Amino acid sequence: MFTGWLKAFPSGRALSREERAAGLSSVSYDKVGLDEQLSLTRLNYNFSEFVDRAFRVRGSAATLLGFFSFLIVMGTILALWSLTYDLASGGKHDVVELLTTVCIGSVFLVFFLIAIWYVSLRKELFAYRYYPVRFNRTSGMVSIFRHNGRNGVLSIPFDQVFWFVGRGDRMEFLCDLRGAVLDGEKIVHMFSVGHYFEAAGEQRVRSLWSFICTYMEGGADLLAARGVKANIDLSVEPTWRNCWRWVMLTMGAPFAQLRYVLAPIYYPVLTIMAAWRWLALNSCRKPKWPLDLFSGRSSAIEPGAWREPALIGEFEVDPGARLQTPGGKR
Known part of the structure; x- marks a missing residue:
């Protein structure tokens, strides 16, 4: 579930036999069943943009537990020092012994605090709302956003990426579209495009791959010719309504019906998880592409741009009929 996010994708090794066998072709792909799988955020004549698999699990129960643990440890440290001050002020205890004891205890608690932050919160809070992947059909390049700083964007020709159906490290039934940047046989960088999927996972990855290949081949016109509606369903704006709807979708239709x-x-549960996702995303920065990467041209207004919703499923007549959890069928 957290593959490629809390636990980074592997690098510095060769592709495994399973990864090689799961390779995808940008030439021979399905021409039917194209679907962006609720992963598309922007599309126009020049480029299309997708979230990566981490977007789905932002504000998860695991990181919420880490957040509560962080607060408990912080509270314990403050309570410990407050108690020490009260005891020292009373004059009945040796100040040196009290300070020695509380300092030793605080060191252990601070190490625990750092461990919680590093394991579960450092990429959840005060990071980026999402990590977009851009497919530029004009230049034939793929750009992977990593951070806003220097060398924060990796760009490579689309046909020089090894594309394959990736699987979770522990939960191998979770599938996602993955790309590997290679230097000879060695992986330099690995990334994902779109969400991960449980039900009919490989089929859904292939439908997403077909959508991308069709776009890179003929743009929005070819997508329309193959029956794809010019709609974007996913909104990455961290509003309360979007967080509420996303959590509701990921909880699944069976729970919604009951x-x-x-x-x-x-x-x-829905309110708590939506509030945590809202807090996590609003603590983070919006990713910004460097202007020099795209010849100094602002991408705010692009020809042939599909409408971008302010609310997830805004342009759907019946969102519940088409917008299912990324783990279910659509």
Whole structure:
């Protein structure tokens, strides 16, 4: 689930036999069943842009537990020093012994605090809202956003990336579209495009791959010719309504259908998880592409741009009929 995010993709090694066998071709791909799988954020005549697999799990229960643990440890440290001050002020305890004890205890707690931050929170809070991948059909390049700083964007020709169906490290039934940048046989950088999927995972990855290949081959016109509607369903704006809807979608249709029966459980859980996702995303910066990467041209207004929704599923007549959790069928 957290592959490629809290746990980085592998690098510095050769592709495994399984990864080689799962390779995808940009020449012989399915011409039917194209679907951006709720991963597309922008599309116009020049480029299309997608989130990576980490976007789906932002504000997860695992990092929420880490956040609560962080607060508990912080509170324990403050309470420990407050108690020490009260005892020292009373004059009945040796100040040196008290300070020695509290300092030793604080060191252990601070190490625990650092461990919690490093393992579960450093990429959740005060990072980036999402990490876009841009396919530029004009230049034939793929650009992977990593950070806003120097060398924060990696650009490479589309046909020089080894594309394959990736799988989770521990949960191998989770599939995603993955690209590997190679130097000879060695992996220099690995990244994902779009969400990860459980149900019909490989099929959904291939439909996303077909969407991308069709776009790179003939742009929006070819997508339209193959029956794809000019709609973007995913909004990456960190509003409360988007966070609420995203959590509701990822909880799945079965829970939504039973929401009135399970109301005492369903709505409190939904509210807590939506609030955590909202807090996490709003603590983060919006990714910004360097202007010099695209010849100094602003990409705010592009010809042939598809409408971008402010709300997830804004342009759907019946969002529930098409917008299912990324793990379910669409």
